Amino acid sequence: MDKVGDQQMKHWRLEVDDENIAWLTLDYADASTNVLSSSVMEELGVILADIIQTPPAALVIQSGKKSGFIAGADVSEFGSLCDGDRAFKYIRESQETLYQLESFHFPTIAVISGFCMGGGLELALACRYRIAEDIPSTRLGLPEVRLGIHPGFGGSVRLPPLVGTVTAMDMILTGRSVSASAARKIGLVNYSVPGRHLVNAVHKLIASPPKKQKPAFLKRLPSHRLIRPLLAKYLRKKVAVKAPEHHYPSPYALIDLWLHHADDPETMMEEEARSLARMLVRESAQNLIRVFFLQSTLKGLGKGTDFKAKNVHVIGAGTMGGDIAAWCALRGLNVSLQDRTPESIAPAMKRAYKLFKKKLKKPRLVQEAFDRLMPDTQGLGVKRADVIIEAIFEDLKVKQELYQKIEPQMKEGALLATNTSSIPLEELAVVLKDPSRLVGLHFFNPVAMMQLVEVVKGKDTDDEVVRKAAAFTGKINRLPLRVKSTPGFLVNRILMPYLMEAVVMVGEGIEPARIDQAALNFGMPMGPIELADTVGLDICLSVAEILSSHLGGKVPDVLRDRVSTGNLGKKSGRGFYEYRKGKAVKPKQDSNDRLPEDLQDRLIFRLLNESAACLREGVVEDTDQLDAGIIFGTGFAPFRGGPMHYVKAKGLEDQIKRLEFLEQTYGERFRKDEGWDQLRDQIIES
């Protein structure tokens, strides 16, 4: 790599062309993705100090990686920043470096292809101009709030004056990213062009540099000091709907920062650093950072094989099969979708079109995705498929008959995956000549929203088949979690006792809305009663019956009663709640209202106890994978870091005592699983 002064550069390359344009390329050493680690920022500081000695005609910053521009700051360094003073010093130094970049008198241009997130966008914002390549993978955003923090390299200072306050605050407070063309529309980039025009666009900007982008008067108006308090109040209210302050303080801190300092960029910059340093050391941020790594762990489970699927054949075009097929086509695979009649496939095709329109927006891309999805009543796609996903009725015989028919037609090395949620793989596989090729790919409903896929290994499933299935899951941008073929696998098994406890409470006469509020107060995204209504009470009943037949326990009569009277939940307009226009009608709850402590504990401890049982039985490999599965499969309060991390944080022995108390008070469904004793080693060791 380049030498600047006496210092050898590890991550950056600098080339000056005949027109005296300096091209500075970030190629983060020994990694496939660029991040702004402390060493990258340090080198950047040295390079910028050197550049100013012999100023070029312009400076262009670009990525040397195919994967994208810059993914953000180096999250792996955040753990070491849990001392507030150290964090503040580091953030201020990085701000200084970007300030230096911003102060250059010659044009500075960031050329962005692929993701440009967090610190990466903050670096681009410190350049005078930005050009984005107009491809689907280009996304620009400041997703820090999702990690329990907020921008710290000047993003909250530089974004509002560029794109307008409301747009900027929306991006920062939700963490949502925008495409290249949307970035152009809001003024975040100067050009959005195809890859072949990027260099031309650079020359055009240098030849006739436009004035600094400034939003229209009306977009700047909300930043006026007299209007800020009103907007701040509105923003707080809006954020509170999804993220209560005591669980997610960072968006509120950001609103305060803007409210008090938006008139004074210099102070705001310093306060941004101070506030971020405070956020970084908080438990909720450290837990959300942990969740980020758990996500990487799951992504890693999909690596280690060179299996590449191109053609997928899905059998069963119902709720699940139809949506799985659409998702695979959206992710670029060729998909054939089989069902018994064209009429059974038609609704799935309609839903697919809606999904493509929502996600891809551009008519050409929507059409291409739609062309990749083929209705196939005759099952012609079986022969050429690399992956076959069966999602037909939950019926052992019907599934077995299908397998016998398709096995002789399957390509060698092709995967046979079932989406069954309750039938043991061993029973399904008995009809196969080669039972080692059957694997479970258990998607969750709705497929497009639920990131997790349980990759189920039966007794006979070959390890390589499991690896391939995990790789396929990663390829379609879902998170694979390896689980053993046991009733309910991991997620439903752990979720069900939690839901059933809520139903028992309804039977005791506790108001559903109060039960839900107890779970919301814990940090769940939706209460258990509303969740059961949303999943469908008939589906809950069927899963609860299967689980209780294998694992014991009683299915509450209240649930049976609801189902037998046709009150199936949201889909039938009434379950535990009544639904109007798709929304549950419930009395308004005050989150500050003191609920009996047992309410929350009864729900959570059923879930924790089942988690301990799953670990004891080896349903998942370890506590981290369990935490990841439950967070991504059920939405378990992410800022708590997962059920096992929660137990660790609260103290294992204290939690065991509490469980014993619940058993004495509420009976044997709270009997401590033996898994808790093994947890002593696992939790202390981790």
Ligand code: NAI
């Ligand atoms: P569904 O009833 O909506 O769809 C099943 C489809 O399979 C129907 O369109 C039917 O015509 C078709 N089918 C039945 N036999 C067939 C055959 N021999 N050849 C071709 N097509 C056939 O069912 P759903 O809910 O989509 O469930 C499918 C599978 O996914 C089941 O194994 C279920 O346990 C599992 N699952 C369901 C979830 C859910 O929330 N609905 C969640 C996760 C897994």
